[in-house]
Amino acid sequence: MKLLKSIEEVREYILNCKNKNFSIGLVPTMGYLHEGHGSLIKQARKNNDKVVVSIFVNPIQFGPTEDLSTYPRDLEKDSLFCESLGVDVIFAPSSKKMYPSNSISTFVTVNNITEVLCGAKRPGHFQGVCTVVSKLFNIISPTRAYFGEKDYQQLTVIKTMVKELNFPVEIIGCPIVREDDLLAKSSRNSYLSNTERQDALVLYKSLLKCKDLISTGEFITANIKKEMEAIIHSVSSSKIDYIDIVDTNNLMPVELINHDVLVALAVYIGETRLIDNMTFKIKEA
Ligand code: AMP
Numbered sequence: 001m002k003l004l005k006s007i008e009e010v011r012e013y014i015l016n017c018k019n020k021n022f023s024i025g026l027v028p029t030m031g032y033l034h035e036g037h038g039s040l041i042k043q044a045r046k047n048n049d050k051v052v053v054s055i056f057v058n059p060i061q062f063g064p065t066e067d068l069s070t071y072p073r074d075l076e077k078d079s080l081f082c083e084s085l086g087v088d089v090i091f092a093p094s095s096k097k098m099y100p101s102n103s104i105s106t107f108v109t110v111n112n113i114t115e116v117l118c119g120a121k122r123p124g125h126f127q128g129v130c131t132v133v134s135k136l137f138n139i140i141s142p143t144r145a146y147f148g149e150k151d152y153q154q155l156t157v158i159k160t161m162v163k164e165l166n167f168p169v170e171i172i173g174c175p176i177v178r179e180d181d182l183l184a185k186s187s188r189n190s191y192l193s194n195t196e197r198q199d200a201l202v203l204y205k206s207l208l209k210c211k212d213l214i215s216t217g218e219f220i221t222a223n224i225k226k227e228m229e230a231i232i233h234s235v236s237s238s239k240i241d242y243i244d245i246v247d248t249n250n251l252m253p254v255e256l257i258n259h260d261v262l263v264a265l266a267v268y269i270g271e272t273r274l275i276d277n278m279t280f281k282i283k284e285a
Contacts (some may be wrong), residue, residue: 022049026142032187061128199235241266
């Protein structure tokens, strides 16, 4: 496995692959890898001749009060993890390599579907994500790129960007990987104290409640949200950022569930902001 830190080096590697007609699977990450990332890498390994994992904590997708400086990093451990999964290349550029000038003036913006859910709470976040993913696509020219459904809105935004900007890359979504007690795996789980880690289970519990309610015929989203809120508020460390029930395609809020929906939530447990979601397929009457 190669660990490449410059754009020139990775471009040279990719050119070589393209000359041999190799397919390339890209897994973009911010590092501090866990089995969630691992599932994307395994899928990429299955479908492609070469697998590239990018590890880059992208400064422009963090808001001014967010955790850019404290975001967990461990390149050595990540390298061992990638090697064990048969990754061919880790691309781990510095911020200076990705953004050489002090101010960047070119951004990629996807409208509408970025104005709800996390996009409404984290202004500029998806612009930062789309810009860095576009840069990675231009540098690596992957055949396929892998994203987790854990960040459902991100996956939808990237699919839209790729379609509308004609990037020649296939976007593959991969299911959420959870801990044994069903908390969604996340690099940010490492911020949680032992009690907060326990408290964090309310996110999944509230989604299970939603599942129960829908299966017993409750389709009024305001009623469902009220019950989910009660579960979240059963632990004093929690603060709800949002709970939303939206159309799976356009991510617009729905009042009455009569087609497929995404139930998504962001909750602070102490200082740590966690997200989770579940999708529901509704049979047409
Ligand atoms: P991150 O390093 O948090 O930016 O995540 C990199 C990629 O891994 C994104 O596409 C995430 O959606 C995906 N990912 C993170 N956690 C999980 C998880 N628990 N299950 C599936 N995919 C995940």
